[in-house]
Amino acid sequence: MTEAKIIDGKAFAADVRGRVKSAVDVLKADHGITPGLAVVLVGEDPASQVYVRNKGKQTLEAGMNSYEFKMPDTVSQEELLAKVAELNEDPAVNGILVQLPLPDHMDDQAVITAIDPDKDVDGFHLVNVGRLSVGATDGLIPCTPLGCLLMLKDHFGGSLSGKRAIVVGRSNIVGKPMFNLLLQESCTVTVAHSRTDDLPGECRRADIVVAAVGRPEMVKGDWIKPGAVVIDVGINRIEKPDGGTRLVGDVEFESAKSVAGAITPVPGGVGPMTIACLLRNTVTACCQQND
């Protein structure tokens, strides 16, 4: 039996970051513009702190300006909205990201709505959600689904037209935008979720499986059509028999890799692509603002 090709997200992300840096070099040298990304973190969530630190580091490595704003979790929504309004007006800031989740006393959607859609590098603002859903090419696209799409297009040599795809998970951050992107690429797309009847049967029909449900190793190898391409968005920490922990995806990697044609590992698959696409979106936003 042939084993799946393991899609190297780390190498792919490094390549995307390299191309972002080249674009930044041209913006600086030929136009005197340095793109800037502002990240706002409310509270002390350790995982969010790690993400924000990595975003800042990679923004600087790509030659861009990074602005970090840390606010205590006692801050009011009004104070956070005032910060967003200030960043909306700041010409040095081309992209704004407010790290989610926000503390319970805040309304995530109200904060996202306050961000200027042209600076919304997460692609979560309703204007960008709408642009994506009508197939407009000038919107900002959520980073994780964009990363998945770039890897899929690379694997298939550019065109996904006519492929049968399934997205397992219907979140606003991954599942729904992934559906829209695959549909735009002329795939025949099914969106499955926890209430789907015969989820294994639905998956078995698909040439492309994108798993984004947040359930450790839920998608099994015998749910995969031989030769299908499997993109695993899940990042779940589970306990090992020895008491330690390890990271696993939403797909049971060992059983899936002996059936799939190609598969992304966890870690080292989709994960590194998210920040790479955030940097890419920041350059896109900067170019559009200076057009």
Ligand code: GUN
């Ligand atoms: N928290 C976890 N992932 C993300 C993301 O992609 N964007 C934002 N804003 N917050 C997150």
